[in-house]
Amino acid sequence: MRRSSMPARLLTAAIALVITPIALVLLSMGGVTMNRTFFEFGFDGDIGRLVGPLLLQSLAVVLLVLVVLTGIWSSAGLIVVGCFALAPLVVAILPGTLPLLYRVVPQEWGDGLVYGIPLAVLTALGAMGLVLFLVRRDPRPRGTALGIIGIVVAPVLLAAGAWALAWGVAEGMLFAVQRFQFDPRPDAAAAVLAGILLVFAGVLVSRWSPFALILPALVLLVGGLLMLVAPEWASRVLFTLPRGVNTVIPGLLLYGAAAAAGVSYLAFTAVLVRVRSQARLSGTQDPHAPGAAAAYPYPPAQHPGDQYPPAPYPAAEHPGDQYPGAQAPYPPAPYPPQPGS
Known part of the structure; x- marks a missing residue:
């Protein structure tokens, strides 16, 4: 069992708390311009505008990768920022908080929240931290069968979670902002909760299969790239999706959330493999760790007085006996006997 030190926990928590909000703000600022360029003003092919x-x-992606890499030292930073997903979750469930939010933060930040960017990113980071926490305490592999199942199950859970989250955000926060109707909608709130749980479970599957997030990462990166290089074709495909989903998913692509998640998944895969290797190596030196091999070349003593490794000669049975390494209780009598002895 390899536990991270207290300084490592504090340092990673501080780094994550400082860097993650900056990364989210940068995603939102860049995403607002991208969204307006493609959907409001019309993209004329001028790459310079992008x-x-x-x-x-x-x-922003680089900063999020740095946060993920802190998991090599400790999972505390990822878990701490994951807990802050509760704040955007409350806003998603209670859209009535949006007017107050727009009064205290810049519009770009609020727009990123309305599209569910912080909700998706923070949930994934928190799940990554929990996976690393569990792996450090029990690094034993879960077997080939679970590894294969994880590679199949993780993409399904993440896709279902993204679908539910997109629909819930569209019917909740985005609907409220567009129509100025801020009453809570139970169906949208339930969809957001289901999406968060599915995304969390999809990342958690990597506990069984370290490479389960590679396929979802590639899909997200390809989707984001297609939105840039072939926006008309990608838009036509995305707009065939059901109402609400076809609004939020293009926004998530243009806001960079898909690219950030994809790169973070790849970085997390490397971190998970590294942490598992470190934990197993440390576990072989700790006889009390789960699945650890014994660290001693000889079995433990069964009775008081047993010594390992065994002495090459038996212990002295009489006061005058001498064996290499054996200690007599008192010095032997001189020989030949001296007068008066």
Whole structure:
């Protein structure tokens, strides 16, 4: 069992708490420009208009990867920022909080929240932290069967979670902002909750299969790339989806959430393999760790006085006996006997 030290926990928590909000803000700022360029003003093929927002989103992705990499030292930072997903979850369930939110934060930040960017990103980071926490305490592999099942189950859970989350966000927060109707909608709230749980479970499957997130990562990266290089074709495909989903998913792609999640999944896969290897190596040196091999070349003593490794000669049975390494209770009598002895 390899537990992270207290300084490592504090340091990773501080790094995550500082860097993650900055990354989310950069995603939102770049995403607002991207969204307006493609859907409001119409994209005329001028790539130069996208350089600024793409740089902001790229920097945001780098910062999120740094947060994921802190998991090598400790899972505390990822778990702490994952807990902050409760704040956007409350806003998603209670859209009436949005008018107050827009009064205290810049519009770009609020727009990113309305599209569910912080909700999706923070949930995934928290699940990654929990996986690393569990792996450090029991790094034993779960077998080939569970590994194969995980590779199949993780993409299904993540896709279902993204679908439910997109529909819930569209029918909840986005609907409220567009129509100025901020009453709670139970169906949208239930969809958001289901989506969060499914995304969390999809990442948690990597506990069984370390490479379960590679396929979802590639799908997300390809989807984000297609939205940039073939926006008309991608838009036509996405708009064939049901109402609500066809609004939020293009927004998630343009806001860089898909690219951020994909790169973070790949970085997390490397971190998970590294942490599992470290925990198993540490476990072989700890006889009390689950599945650890004994660290001693000889079995433990069964009775008081047993010594391992065994002495090459038996212990002295009489006061005058001498064996290499044996200690007599008192010095032997001189020989030959001296007068008066």
